[in-house]
Amino acid sequence: MAYRVLITDDSPAMRSFVRRVIELSGFELSACYEAGDGAEALAVLKNEWVDAILTDINMPGVDGEEFLRRLAADELLCGIPAIVISTDATQNRIARLLALGARGYVTKPFRPETLRAELERTLGVPCD
Amino acid sequence: MTETTIRTALATAVGDVLESMFFLDTLGEAGEPPAGADTVTVHLSFEGDPAGCFEMRVARPAATAIAADFLGEDAASLTPQQSADVTLELANMICGAVLSRIESSATFRLGAPRVVADIVADDTREPWPEETTRYTVETGSGTLTAAMRMETRTCTATEKYAS
Numbered sequence: 001m002a003y004r005v006l007i008t009d010d011s012p013a014m015r016s017f018v019r020r021v022i023e024l025s026g027f028e029l030s031a032c033y034e035a036g037d038g039a040e041a042l043a044v045l046k047n048e049w050v051d052a053i054l055t056d057i058n059m060p061g062v063d064g065e066e067f068l069r070r071l072a073a074d075e076l077l078c079g080i081p082a083i084v085i086s087t088d089a090t091q092n093r094i095a096r097l098l099a100l101g102a103r104g105y106v107t108k109p110f111r112p113e114t115l116r117a118e119l120e121r122t123l124g125v126p127c128d
Numbered sequence: 129m130t131e132t133t134i135r136t137a138l139a140t141a142v143g144d145v146l147e148s149m150f151f152l153d154t155l156g157e158a159g160e161p162p163a164g165a166d167t168v169t170v171h172l173s174f175e176g177d178p179a180g181c182f183e184m185r186v187a188r189p190a191a192t193a194i195a196a197d198f199l200g201e202d203a204a205s206l207t208p209q210q211s212a213d214v215t216l217e218l219a220n221m222i223c224g225a226v227l228s229r230i231e232s233s234a235t236f237r238l239g240a241p242r243v244v245a246d247i248v249a250d251d252t253r254e255p256w257p258e259e260t261t262r263y264t265v266e267t268g269s270g271t272l273t274a275a276m277r278m279e280t281r282t283c284t285a286t287e288k289y290a291s
Contacts, residue, residue: 010240011220013198013213017149020200058238087224092235107228108221109148 002030003123004048008041008055008067009034009085018054018085018115025116038067045077052122053082057097068100081122085115129178129278131261133230138263138274141225146267149221150197158266160273161187168212170219171244174227176236179279182223183244183260184215187270191215194267216241222274 005022007015015034023029033048035041039062041055053071057064064084071077083104084097094105104118139157146152161167166188173181186194195214196203219241227236262275 011213011217013210013217016199060240087221087238089228090231090235109145109225111148
């Protein structure tokens with residue numbers, strides 16, 4: 001099965017890295033959209049459906065927390081699983097983001113297999 | 129918070145970040161590069177409890193090699209912008225990893241990392257402030273120094289510009 005994902009991060013290098021990890025993990029991607037902040041991501045989601053969202057927290061403009069709030073408030077988008085990828089591993093932040101609706105939380109630095117496992121869990125499918 | 133605590137967190141964070149996401153095993157602690165060495169310097173400030181500043185100085189050949197590993201590209205084909213983007217992300221990850229280690233229950237917010245000195249043979253580079261805790265590692269392509277200072281005073285003009 002091929003998946004459609006959206007990667008939201010203000011770092012082009014990080015977006016490229018995450019995409020490469022997903023592809024090398026064996027996930028077939030039929031579409032991989034990229035956005036520099038939550039506002040750009042929401043603009044993408046107006047026109048494109050995705051199976052999963054991977055998002056940073058600290059971004060200029062609409063940050064990850066506000067992005068998750070807007071996703072949760074949108075009856076069309078609230079069902080899309082979102083995984084947070086962040087350098088912030090503090091307990092308060094993780095709890096807050098999960099309470100806002102994040103389905104998973106991966107802290108940087110992470111090993112590629114960690115992101116793969118989180119995607120498998122979130123999408124509910126193992127990959128080869 | 130003691131200097132030993134911060135230094136241990138710096139050493140652990142540098143090693144973890146380089147190994148996990150850049151697939152690089154470091155060659156151990158090293159001396160700091162001499163004045164005038166060709167380095168790229170990245171600065172970022174952070175707010176919260178604690179607040180402070182983080183700075184990373186990485187030898188240019190090391191910055192290029194690290195960027196190539198991260199992006200899965202050949203070093204010769206990298207653009208300066210690609211190399212800079214990865215160096216900024218590296219600083220962001222190390223700083224976040226250090227803060228998460230020293231205050232796992234606190235909330236902090238990282239500022240945007242910026243390259244504050246990217247000059248070949250930079251003889252005008254500012255010395256480290258006395259209260260800065262530093263850790264230098266040999267990457268195999270040059271040294272990387274990570275430095276952190278908790279905020280107890282006003283930042284310098286350079287730091288204000290960077291933030």
